[in-house]
Amino acid sequence: MYPIVKSEKLADKIYLMEIKAPRVAKSCEPGQFIIAKTDEQGERIPLTICDYDRTAGTVTIVIQTVGASTERMVKLKAGESLMDFVGPLGRASELISTDIEELKKKKIVFIAGGLGTAPVYPQVKWLHNHGVDCDVIMGAKTKDLLIYVDEMKKAATNLYVTTDDGSFGFHGMGTNQLQALYDEGARYDLCIAIGPMIMMKFVCLLTKELNIPTVVSMNPIMVDGTGMCGACRLTVGGEVKFACVDGPEFDGHLVDFDQAMKRQQIYKTEEGRAMLKLTEGDTHHGGCGQCGGDK
Amino acid sequence: MDVLHKVPVREQEAAARARNFAEVCLGYNEEEAVAEAERCLNCKNAQCVKGCPVAIDIPAFINEVKNRNFKKAYEIISESSALPAVCGRVCPQESQCEGKCIRGIKGEPVSIGKLERFVADWAREHGITPKKPEKTNGHKVAVIGSGPAGLTCAGDLARMGYEVTIFEALHEAGGVLIYGIPEFRLPKEDVVAKEVENVKALGVKIETNVVIGKSVTVDELMDEEGFEAVFIGSGAGLPRFMGIPGEQANGVFSANEFLTRNNLMKAFKEEYDTPIMRGKKVAVVGGGNVAMDAARTALRLGAEVHIVYRRSEEELPARVEEVHHAKEEGIIFDLLTNPVEIHVDENGWVKGMTCIRMELGEPDESGRRSPVEIKGSEFDIELDTVIMSLGTSPNPLISSTTKGLDINRRKCIVAKEESGATSKPGVFAGGDAVTGAATVILAMGAGKAAAQGIHEYLSNK
Numbered sequence A: 001m002y003p004i005v006k007s008e009k010l011a012d013k014i015y016l017m018e019i020k021a022p023r024v025a026k027s028c029e030p031g032q033f034i035i036a037k038t039d040e041q042g043e044r045i046p047l048t049i050c051d052y053d054r055t056a057g058t059v060t061i062v063i064q065t066v067g068a069s070t071e072r073m074v075k076l077k078a079g080e081s082l083m084d085f086v087g088p089l090g091r092a093s094e095l096i097s098t099d100i101e102e103l104k105k106k107k108i109v110f111i112a113g114g115l116g117t118a119p120v121y122p123q124v125k126w127l128h129n130h131g132v133d134c135d136v137i138m139g140a141k142t143k144d145l146l147i148y149v150d151e152m153k154k155a156a157t158n159l160y161v162t163t164d165d166g167s168f169g170f171h172g173m174g175t176n177q178l179q180a181l182y183d184e185g186a187r188y189d190l191c192i193a194i195g196p197m198i199m200m201k202f203v204c205l206l207t208k209e210l211n212i213p214t215v216v217s218m219n220p221i222m223v224d225g226t227g228m229c230g231a232c233r234l235t236v237g238g239e240v241k242f243a244c245v246d247g248p249e250f251d252g253h254l255v256d257f258d259q260a261m262k263r264q265q266i267y268k269t270e271e272g273r274a275m276l277k278l279t280e281g282d283t284h285h286g287g288c289g290q291c292g293g294d295k
Numbered sequence B: 001m002d003v004l005h006k007v008p009v010r011e012q013e014a015a016a017r018a019r020n021f022a023e024v025c026l027g028y029n030e031e032e033a034v035a036e037a038e039r040c041l042n043c044k045n046a047q048c049v050k051g052c053p054v055a056i057d058i059p060a061f062i063n064e065v066k067n068r069n070f071k072k073a074y075e076i077i078s079e080s081s082a083l084p085a086v087c088g089r090v091c092p093q094e095s096q097c098e099g100k101c102i103r104g105i106k107g108e109p110v111s112i113g114k115l116e117r118f119v120a121d122w123a124r125e126h127g128i129t130p131k132k133p134e135k136t137n138g139h140k141v142a143v144i145g146s147g148p149a150g151l152t153c154a155g156d157l158a159r160m161g162y163e164v165t166i167f168e169a170l171h172e173a174g175g176v177l178i179y180g181i182p183e184f185r186l187p188k189e190d191v192v193a194k195e196v197e198n199v200k201a202l203g204v205k206i207e208t209n210v211v212i213g214k215s216v217t218v219d220e221l222m223d224e225e226g227f228e229a230v231f232i233g234s235g236a237g238l239p240r241f242m243g244i245p246g247e248q249a250n251g252v253f254s255a256n257e258f259l260t261r262n263n264l265m266k267a268f269k270e271e272y273d274t275p276i277m278r279g280k281k282v283a284v285v286g287g288g289n290v291a292m293d294a295a296r297t298a299l300r301l302g303a304e305v306h307i308v309y310r311r312s313e314e315e316l317p318a319r320v321e322e323v324h325h326a327k328e329e330g331i332i333f334d335l336l337t338n339p340v341e342i343h344v345d346e347n348g349w350v351k352g353m354t355c356i357r358m359e360l361g362e363p364d365e366s367g368r369r370s371p372v373e374i375k376g377s378e379f380d381i382e383l384d385t386v387i388m389s390l391g392t393s394p395n396p397l398i399s400s401t402t403k404g405l406d407i408n409r410r411k412c413i414v415a416k417e418e419s420g421a422t423s424k425p426g427v428f429a430g431g432d433a434v435t436g437a438a439t440v441i442l443a444m445g446a447g448k449a450a451a452q453g454i455h456e457y458l459s460n461k
Helices: A022-027 A068-075 A100-105 A114-129 A149-155 A174-183 A197-209 A257-264 A268-283 B030-037 B058-066 B070-080 B084-090 B112-125 B148-159 B188-201 B218-223 B255-263 B289-300 B320-329 B440-459
Strands: A002-011 A014-020 A033-037 A045-053 A058-064 A084-089 A108-113 A135-140 A158-163 A190-194 A214-217 A233-236 A239-242 A249-251 B025-027 B140-144 B163-167 B205-207 B229-232 B252-254 B281-285 B304-308 B332-334 B337-344 B350-363 B369-373 B379-382 B385-388 B427-429
Touching (some): A033 A058, A045 A084, A045 A114, A108 A174, A108 A197, A114 A135, A114 A149, A135 A149, A135 A174, A174 A197, A190 A197, A197 A214, A233 A257, B025 B112, B030 B058, B070 B084, B070 B112, B084 B112, B084 B440, B112 B188, B148 B229, B148 B440, B218 B229, B229 B440, B255 B385, B281 B289, B289 B320, B304 B337, B350 B385, B427 B440
Parallel strands (some): A108 A190, A135 A158, A190 A214, B140 B229, B163 B205, B281 B385
Antiparallel strands (some): A033 A045, A033 A084, A045 A058, A233 A239, B350 B369
16 A cells, blocks of 8 residues: 655646655655555556655655546545555656756746646756756646646746636747747757647647757656557557557657547547546446447 | 366356456366376377477476376476476467377376376475476576566576576566466466476576666677677567557457556456456457457456457468467457457547458468458448557567677577577577567477577686
């Protein structure tokens, strides 16, 4: 069992948890992920690591509720435990194996969208702690869905906050903000974009045009997270890669996003059904016409 | 009594079992077991023992069954095998012990596998568990992977007095016995979990959710955590795909994914969250035991299932019993057939597959006649699910993070067959991680040899 040290709601459907997992805390690096399982019946859920404390032996994760398993997970409070917590999985961000002096010469920009802010944070913090400057563009649909603003403010050299509806900061999306900075004369040597696949796709279209090498972090459907099932396979530069062992970070200009987005839909109706069963209990008979029905 | 034939074993009727996940084979009861044991000739120069990778004293345990000393029979098996209830169910006895049985020269061999299963089940039902050694020798050994190789190696080392910790990457111990082989062949709670408990009863610690090479490395286990030797039994986990167009479509799964969702994550049970695709018409590509498992699982989830295999029935690598069971249950065999392309609809889902007919040519390096395409014989079939069961290869996670550990060109760890010793002092390996995908019992044999190898290494250190 893995004790929950802290559990709090950050925004609508977005929750933060700090988990005691000494082996993971000791060996994890920015860019890697973990797999958590709430209880016996729960799914194995891949979640990117967004902070860690090696001395306390804790790892921080941010969870967005999307189905029955995540709904049950976020109901747990500090003092309770997750049944399973394994990691770190995947490869660490390339930043941490790059020479610091080399990094200092680069103009780096992060673009974080929605929940993607959480996995961007440890990378920004790592650069900050190593004396490397970087700009961060972070956004959400609306003000209430913004997370990690204060933390990011401390770690980023320049922080640009955007909302799709203009309720806070720049009115528009991360891509619009990047374009605006570019138009004002900003030039970047490296972009790291993490967020919904559709966002990463459009960031990549723009950065290709602007000629900025771009790294993205893919979070496809997974089961084991160690290379065993192949559920997370995606096409990168015409080659089949497994996000869990070859990634999760890839060259964004080579990723086949359209295929990856289609693959994300595989269990949409099944997940939706499990969720409805949970919220509606015995009253759910699958006849609503919304969930695809119980075949 | 007909000494030429085995006492028939009771099974769930095919039509009923095709719709449930309960065990197919019901096993012998006491009377049936004793009657079958009577058929054993108790050969002085027992050939069956030579056919067993862990060299169980087969005539001795069968003799105890004959005398109704079932407890003694269990003790004899336990001297050589940590997982008798598993082996009695999944070993390919026809090509091992039973294949060498003298009784089998004229008539059918003694049903050694079913007798082993009976003895193990009897012991479990009567609460007999192995005893922990009185004291340990103080030497710590790490075992990586809790599949058949790891459990066997750990069990043997614990019996010799070592302090053994098994590290398992998944959340449950058992390896392929848990995620791969389905419930209807190998019940998880009643059989696998109990065998794992028996290994723990010997004093073995099991730490789940530890991915060696990620959570901690082999070098760290030895340098920082005080393990004097390490056994790597991490299996062959990476699934292969064909590389044909359409393979990334929704509805194409590796057999590993399909079986893991169903077996480890229990997707077939209503109360579990993990989803699985219940196809209407499913093609399973491949002809091994894993392909049969995937096909029979898809069938139980409600699909019409076709095995698509490029050679003929004779070359099917699956056990005869599995093929027989699959056919009985209604699996359709499309033999001498190979997929060429998977058709995908506008939303990215599988809608069909083009296959080509094959004929057998000259034997290849495996000794099997190699399949050759018949030009112009392509044909289309409609499908919504394709399960690729083309074998697996070892995961490079451990080999790439362990200093001085040699691998061969197939990415398998290089290890001596007789001792499991690798190129790195103190590190031993066995099972699929060394041989590539093979069988449960061969992995157990390798785990056993490595336990002896580790004992000799630590005794002479």
